[in-house]
Amino acid sequence: MPILVMKFGGTSVATLDRIHRASKRVAREVANGFDVIVIVSAMSGKTNELVGWVDETSPMYDAREYDAVVSSGENVTAGLMSLRLQEMDIPARSWQGWQVPVQTTSVHSAARIEDIPPANIMAKFGEGMKVAVVAGFQGVSPEGRITTLGRGGSDTTAVAFAASFGAERCDIYTDVDGVYTTDPRLTDKARKLDRIAFEEMLELASLGAKVLQTRSVELAMRYKVKLRVLSSFEEYDPNAGTLVCDEEDIVEQNVVSGVAYQRDEAKMTLISVADRPGIASAIFGPLSEAGVNVDMIVQNISEDGRTDMTFSCPVDQVARAQKAMEDAKTAGDINFHDLLADTDVAKVSVVGIGMRSHTGIAAKMFDVLSREGINIKVITTSEIKISVLIDRKYMELAVQALHDAFELDTAG
Ligand code: ASP
Ligand code: MG
Secondary structure: OOOEEEEEEEHOOHHHHHHHHHHHHHHHHHHOEEEEEEEOOOOHHHHHHHHHHHHOOOOOOOOOHHHHHHHHHHHOOOHHHHHHHHHHOOOOEEHHHHHOOEEEOOOOOOOOOOEEHHHHHHHHHOOOOOOOEEOOOOOOOOOOOOOEHHHHHHHHHHHHHHHOOOOOEEEEEEOOOOEEEOOOOOOOOOOEOOOEEHHHHHHHHHHHOOOOOOHHHHHHHHHHOOOEEEEEOOOOOOOOOOOEEOOHHHHOOOOOOOEEEEEEEEEEEEEEEOOOOOHHHHHHHHOOOHOOOOOOEOOOOEEEOOOEEEEEEEEHHHHHHHHHHHHHHHHHOOOOOEEEEEEEEEEEEHHHHHHHOOHHHHHHHHHHHHHHHOOOEEEEOOOOEEEEEHHHHHHHHHHHHEEEHHOOOOOO
């Protein structure tokens, strides 16, 4: 029997009624001839509640116990859905991560899946089980402890199962009906994409289009798992949602596929640091050790052996970054005159695989922003993305203007 992986996120299993509705979708795929592996999230809000309980009990918690507590939300959903399917006369069984087993590293609260041996579940399919309902987000370490995969990790569980079991497809049921050209809350011209390439999705996911956990897209790209993102709140339609796939499977490629943004960024500048070999490492080493997620980096022009170094990071990490830099200065590892923090900036990016073969996208982007009177503070580019840092108050305007200029509201 061909295997289908279906993943239901927290809002799709938020109540018993929604679990019932999700189960009907599973039943339909069983009727379509699939053996189904369902990956479930915790009921919406549950994981946050569990995390809160851990924090309240033990602020400096032991991560192994954090995982023991926080993984439990998924167990509840898996059992309930299995019961619901049995009520519908569908042979179903729930599986916790360790029972499969979903083998992970021992990095508690941020473990990576190493292997999912299919034998146990396949044996049960062989005995007539039609649906395996697997608790997402969790696995087991080599030491035999429960692990979790990081927030949003059930997406990654789903893709990993699809890869390990050679599934036809991995359907991710969520509360949005697909991947959009930009955030529909910023412009009503945002359009749902029928298809998007893995690489584009990766850029959009890591840029803050919060539909899929970034790691799940990386995994899907590596193993060429066909991923479909679709809503569990809409009527059944075999062509619903957005297919995230190999770029070869996209016939009509757009030059630009989407405009992404990150609202809460900060721009930090070290004024007058020595321009010498090793300076970047002396700055960014301590920042990384302090857990600062540095994104854009610009080293400015040097004069008299001194230079300014600018970088961006999330705004809630500014204090941490400042402390790391002051400490490095006190230790004599770096020297600077001043550290400026601009905490009112946002990042806006245009993304598209077509940029590889088309020129002039950056020029067009800068032209659009200049016509709106928006000043660009930092620019970075990759093969398929151009990002700018601008004043936060212009973020929505920039997204709308770029979306219009690249005609993302119309297909093709
Ligand atoms: N329940 C977990 C979380 O909220 C995992 C998931 O739903 O993907 O992060
Ligand atoms: Mg999610």
